[in-house]
Amino acid sequence: MRPNPPSLESPLPQTATSVRLQNCTLCYQPAATPVLAPVLDRISFAIPEGGFRWLLGPSGAGKTSLLRLLTLAERPTSGHLTLLGTAIETARRRDLPPLRRRIGMVYQDFRLLPHLSAFDNVALPLRLAGRPEAALAADVSEMLRWVGLARRADALPAELSGGEQQRTAIARAVITRPALLLADEPTGNLDDAQAERLMQLLAELNRLGTTVIVASHNAALVARHPARALVLEAGRLIADG
């Protein structure tokens, strides 16, 4: 009998909820249209601290919109969203930036700042958090070493390959040791070897206690790294398991 592949779920004790949605609906108001189009429809789920979830579903199912909710790029139109212990619907606007600093996000298109070197892109969250310049160089260098970019610290994004840009984006997302890490199609621009290496990085973070949610289309990758999955279809959550 073939042994089961190792699960991505963290072995750490899960005592608190990292993400909780209760009947969350998100509507965008298209221009010149009074009709609200729901892109997420009464979504409910919870992820404990240190949990790992795949976020699956066809294009247009609402994966990116859900990630936008979880990165606080949007607020739910209705329902309750609790992130890292903070109820978002009642949070004041000025309370959100400190919360955003505890959430790491890896975008499919990387979203690196083109005029900054890899070092400065990775250092950016620390600078925004007010870390002194003298105190951040060691951490940034260590993080670049961790993702295998120690020799590319001074390179601009335009000088990096797709995989190097993706690893820079990951380094930037995790440099602050976020409590919640989100990734939107993080392997979309990577070959299989790079995708596998990325998954190992995410699994290592998860083992260190970070809650991880990864949106992906890559069925083979998901099969190689089994974990609980949230499955969306037409804006509704059709499976959580």
Next chain:
Amino acid sequence: MADRLAKTTRASRRGESVGRRRADDLGLRRALSDRLLPLLVAAMIFLASLAVGGLAGSAALARHWRYGAAAEITVQLPDTANIPTAPFAAIPGIARAERLDDAQLANLLRPWLGADPKTLSLRLPVVFDIHLTATANQAAVLHAISQTLPAALIEQNGAWLARLAALGRSLEACAALALGLVMIIAAALMVIATRAGLAARRDAIFIVHALGATDATIAWRFASRMAVLAGAGGALGALAAIPVLLALARLAAPFSASQVVLSDAASVVAALPTLVWAALPALALAACGIGFITANLTVRVWLARLP
């Protein structure tokens, strides 16, 4: 473009033996260019400096007219036989009294009596130009003259003096209005420049916002950059205005009975009122402050749309 960016970054790295230079997170050195905006601000501050010069000049002229003309009285005495030797010597408040001689009187009356009034066999009055002291009570002086010389006809400069004073006040108001308008236009210019910078760096702002940057952090980045550019432009405009103001001071000198000689540094300093010398750096600082405040507010308003 990518090559240029790479060279810029590598160049910034070369001088970092003791530590890395703080990066321009939002790329504002390119989004808020150091070329056009400082020149536009310089033009605004140049105009504002001229307005301040106009304000100071019109105030000086009004003061000169007010105190110069008001301090002069013309007295006519019809009977030359009864004029005392020094009729005004005992009256307090009079600095000096000058009797017009025959030539001066003939010159004064030429429009009415022709070139030689003596041929008309008219008895011409004796006319005195009386200059009051700076502290003189004009009403008391007039009363004393009437008491001492009951036959004297006293001509005051009140009517045209009032017109001159109104003109002076109007000039001052116009200069102040021009100054205010220029500063408002400068503020509007900086709002437009900031909004252009926001549009150019929209994606970068979204990224740093998602990474947890506060509104204050982002607004500070824009405001400090705008303050530097506006301050530099302001200083340039104020410096450019100095030679123009000195030239205008030379032209206006005869109207305020003063003289402008630009022979050395001290005379250059003395050529312009203290108000103008104080206003020039103040205008540069004002440009810097307006740049900081308008950019800060503009960015905060723009960011308020984000969650």
